[in-house]
Amino acid sequence: MINIDHLTKYYDSNTCAVDDLCLEINKGEVLGLLGPNGAGKTTTLRILTGFLEPTEGTVIINGLDVQRDPLKIKKSIGYLPESAPLYPEMFTYDYLSYIADIRGLAGSKKNSRIDQLADICSIREVMHKQISILSKGYKQRVGLAHAMMSDPEILVLDEPTSGLDPNQIVEIRSIIKEIGKEKTIILSTHILSEAEAACDRVVIINKGKIVADGSTDMLKKQAGSSRVLSAVLRKATHDEIKEFVMSLPDTPNPEIQNIEDGIKVRFQTGEDLRASFYEGIKKRDWVLLEMFQEARSLETIFHELTREK
Amino acid sequence: MNQQSYIHIFKREIRSFFFSPSAYIVMAIFLLITGWFFFSPFFLIARADMRSFFALLPIVFSFTIPAITMKQYAEEYKSGSFEILRTLPVSRVDILMGKFLAVMGIIGVMLLPTIIYLLSIAFLGDLDIGAVAGGYIGTLFLASAFTAVGLLCSAVSENQIVAFILGAAVCFFLVIIDRMLLFLPGYLVGLFQYLSASFHFHNFTKGILDTRDVFYFLTISGLSLYGIWMITRERV
Structure with missing residues (x-):
């Protein structure tokens, strides 16, 4: 449905916001575009919606090039920019009515759509209030109603x-x-829980490049080949613990530190070693106060993929 | 250009302008200044024409029109609503025409009360219809050129005050340029006179409709509108 091909965007000769980005988005997918601030998420969305022109590359939506047929493309996209910049002096109803007019809705069709959106976005109680006095949450909902006005096939939501x-x-x-049950949604965010909660697929971008692409489960599985096991022990010395951990398969140097209750050991493993770790402790007659295998969250994956090297 | 779209933008701009108290301040200042300068010599000279009104108009327009146009693009950039506008199915020409016609409409409303001057003259003496009609036609061209310049200045900045100062400076320069001819070398006089908006406008107020004057105002308007079209191509 959406085909982003070798997309590159330079703001000036030194500032590359999007760097040779290739991405295919299927119909009905809810895609989360993740990345730290300045990763190129907003620029990508702005090119996708026809607000910016790429330096190189193309964006094809339903067989149409965004640069060649911007008006046709804009008809099929509903876009909510970051922090919903609406006209503050307008009343909610007037604003939605203006958007409906521009989107080509008229008469009873327009009124019924505004009515429908008032329910979907729960903005009925603010329909006759001025936008400038609305809370941020309500403004965002009015922005969503604006984006959905023409019932577009694609919704692009920036943070x-x-x-x-x-x-x-x-x-x-x-x-x-x-x-998202009916539409193709592209959602940019740097809040990982949001992507995990709402998206079928996550694309992590950093410095304008894709660094990971897949479902949240798949990304976790890919990165989950290494896990972190931590335990608190008593009746053991640092050297004994180190020797024992190093004897386990596929384990690098453990982190060992004294804490109030005993000695805390933490190490990365290639496989689930909880059983053999416990057996080893039992054999050595050490006291195990606690043991925990950290599940690698999307947060860790994101951090590892996007941190400054 | 989509006819429907620019009409919707036009309506929104008009509504937005009259929603703001600054609209009424600008209009009041315009009417006060033109009214004062029109009526004070009116009874002294005892001449039934609108020359004093039209003589002053370019100067008054040089700051009232930029005051109207200053927010048109600058405010949209600052609030981020320009991103919404540009991602709706409207072209840059729709946006431009909607805003341009809205400002022209506002100027039209601002000029409406000046009919009182016209009626006062008609009541008190013989009115030179040709000169007055020429003056109003010239006003239309002058307003169109200054609106386009004002919009261009608004399109280059996201600060309304900067847009106003820039717009007023350019319009004022175009108005007073023919008053500086004395200080210029002879070979530049013709060029600077041709560049002057007052020079071309005053031909209209004499009742002369010269295609060179029309061409001048259309060129200023056209170049400025083209400039806006280019600038807004990728304005974030």
């Missing part, structure tokens, strides 16, 4: 929950999830 309080985040996410 839709940024700056919202936890309750508002939950509300916006549930709306996105509901919409």
Whole structure:
């Protein structure tokens, strides 16, 4: 449905925001574009929606080139930029009515769509309020209603929950999830839990390049070949623990430190070693106070893939 | 250009302008200044024409029009709403025409009360219809050129004040340039006179409709609008 081919964007000769990005997005997919600030997420979305022109590369949506047929493409995309920059002096209803006019909805069709969106986005109570006095959460919902006005096939949402309080985040996410059942959604965020909660597929970009692509489970599995096992022991010395851990298969140097309760050991393993670790401790007659195998979260994967080397 | 789209943008801009108190301040200042300078010599000279009104108009327009145009693009950039506008199915020409026609409409509303001057003259003496009609036609061209210049200045900055100062400076320069001819070498006089908006506008107020004057104003408008079209191609 969306084919991004060798997309490159330079803001000036030294600033490369998107670097030879290739991506295919299928119909009905909810794709999370993840990356740290300045990774190139917003630039990619802006090129996708026709707001910016790429330096090189193409974006093809339903067989149409964004640069060649921008108006046709814009008709099939609903876009919510970051922090929903709406016209503050307008009233919610007037604003949505203006968007409906531009989107070519008129008469009863327009009224019924605005009515429908008021329910979907839960903005009925602010329809006759000025946008400037709305809370950030309501502004974001009005922005969502704006993006969905023409019932577009594709929704592009740039950090839709940024700056919202936890309750508002939950509300916006549930709306996105509901919409995602029928639409293709591209969602940019640097909040990993959001991508995990709402997206079928996650693409992590860093410095304009794709560094990971797949479902959240798949990414975890890929990165999960190494796990971290930690335990707190008593009746053992540092050297004994080190020797024991090094005797286990595929384990590098463990981190060992004294803590209040005993000695804490933490090491990376290639496979699940909980059983053999426990057996070893039992054999040596050490006291095991606690043992925990850390599941590698998307957060760790994200951090490893995007940190400055 | 999509006819429907630029009409919707036009309507929104008009509504937005009249929603703001600054709109009424600009209009009040315009009417106060033109009214004062029109009526104060009116009874002294006892001449039934609108020369004093039209003589002053380019100077008054040089700061009132940029005051109207300053927010058109600058405010959209600053608030980020330009990104929304550019990602809707409207072209840059739709946006440009919507904004340009809205400002022209606002100027039209601002000029409406000046009909009182016209009626006062018609009531008190014989009105030179040709000169007055020429003056108003010239006003339309002058307003169009200054609107385009003002919009261009708004399109280059995201600060309204900068846009206003820049717009007022350019318009003011175009107005006073023919007053500086005395200080210029002879070979530049013709060129600077041709560049002057006042020079071309005053031909209209004499009731002369010269294609060179029309061409001048259309060129200023056209070049400025083209500049905006280019600038907004990739304005973030």
